[in-house]
Amino acid sequence: PRRRIGVMLVNLGTPDATDYWSMRRYLNEFLSDRRVIDYSPLLWQPLLQLIILSKRPKSSGEAYAGIWNQEKNESPLLTTTREQTEALAERLSAAFGQEVLVDFCMRYGNPSTPERIEAMQKAGCDRILFFPLYPQYAGATTGTANDQLFRVLMKLDWQPAVRTVPPYYDHPMYIEALANTVREAYAGLSHRPDALVTSYHGLPKRYLVKKGDPYHCQCQGTTRRLRDALGFSEEEVVTTFQSRFGPEEWLQPYTVEEVARLAKAGKKRIAVMAPAFSADCVETLEEINEEIKESFEHAGGEEFTYIPCLNSRPDHMDMIETIVKSELSGWI
Template sequence: MHFDQEPVHHHGQPGKTAVLLINLGTPDAPRPGAVRRYLKEFLSDPRVVEIPAALWQPLLRLVILPLRGRQSAHKYASIWAHNGSPLKVNTEQQAAAVQKLLQANDYDVIVDYAMRYGNPGIAEKIRQLRHAGAEQILLLPLYPQYSSSTTATAFDAAFRAAGRLRNQPALRTVKHYHDHPAYIEALRQQVEGYWVQHGRPDFSAGERLLLSFHGVPRRTLDLGDPYHCECLKTGRLLSAALGLDDTVCQTTFQSRFGKAEWLQPYTAPTLVELGKTGVGRVDVFCPGFTSDCLETLEEINIEGRRQFLAAGGKTFNFIPCLNTAPAWITAIGEIAALHLQGWPIRQPDAAALERSRARAEAHGARD
């Protein structure tokens, strides 16, 4: 086996600590070819589609990719920003903001980001971090709720990348933070901030807040995946923080694919039903998506809006994801700091200052 090229090891040279934020990924461009490449990698992951490859790959390559490539490219084009994919732009900005926050708090830590599918890839980023001197890497997926098809596959990719290294870094993983107080507070501020600008729904008149999470097949719950339970807990905690109950704040699941049953209730049929029954206003927020992307900007804000209004609804409001909200950047920083404990993370000057203060205090105590 050939191992990846690594920097020459220098005895006594202190290693660096890194935080690698990991998101799902995005095509390189909103064009059919780029979208097909992205979907092929994504839908070939056995944690995403749990069908034997001998059965699934012919269907994927001969039917799904030719059909969905062009359709999905049209959807991506409808939400593509002037500076690129919203998901990639937001994730890049989150990494930069967390780096700045940790530096302001005297952390000597490299913060970077990678995508599970597409670019920049996890293996590429781990190699770059090793060449930058990282001896410890914290893997922090931007998925608050754990799922085998998101969190676990990101860790798989990181461990495979480490398997290519002769001098492996120490790796730590953040499995989930669906109930972390700072994350819940960031969600609350995002919703309340939107309502300050656009008015609060009249819940006494039947208006609703939907919390829409990405769906997964129902069978994964029966097989032991905790994702469903963690989504429900996030929904309960956010509802309580907003002072709401489940009669006006409902958790739903979107992005169903295929004919199998997925986690219910489904977002799209719920929107149609609310429109048909005379609910005048619905606000939709996606707590499980920490960056706006195709599933929020197109599936919810465009298609979901169309479905609700066509069914008779009057006002549809999409509440943007956390993106680079200050409370969310603070939350990522707190979560990272919690999991970095015990690693060399302080800036040398700050560490020296702390030792100097400790010596001064000890000297004062002796006097």
């Protein structure tokens, strides 16, 4: 095939279905990743295989079932990532014709990174731009996505040239897209929220303290720039972390506890957004809209507004297109 350039969008992953064995396969791959859980396999794997994976697939399957795209029989994350890919492909086709091929893959589950990278190479792509859709860098997200790419390359006799997209937590177009979602949400409310909660996915605190992971700093950087773009005061915007797993201390404050504290402190109306997620998924549609909302209302909160992720919004796709074109500089 003639030479082409590949652009690969990458997201976390999704189970193939909500049944026990589909969930178990997905969770086993996810929780066996040493970037995600770095305990010694000698200690962790017996606990994972004998206890966690005997119970968690059922509860996780129920959570996914509540948000599952029944029409397409897939998770919302898969649906949205495909929409983002199709939107980007249309834009790049208008700019470069057939010279650029756009596809997507998942770090865990399907479509897998090895499958799609190999398909892209067979389609003639001797240069590939690998784009992890994580605004803030963490070893457990961007790092492991890139690891999987490099594992694929290690098995190829003829390797394509590759570039990986750096974190974009402070990109002006990303900040403006986030600000637009807040402005639109607030415009549709009868009363202005007392606080805006920016809820990021959590991470064990020792990853920051002992490993120097920049994730926490970059999350704070995103919130600070968003606050400035909106013209909000420091008291109006709160940074929190969700999805804690296991007994050890994670980045704080925990979202589920902080929204309850806000309600008890008299902030009866809040809006919650998830800037670390490029697409709505189980952590936003189920965890935020159910568990975290319930915590707020149980503590006396009255009005809870969830602001959706950027998904395939035009301003989000403008940002992705701009970053891709910049990173392709010299190749096209």
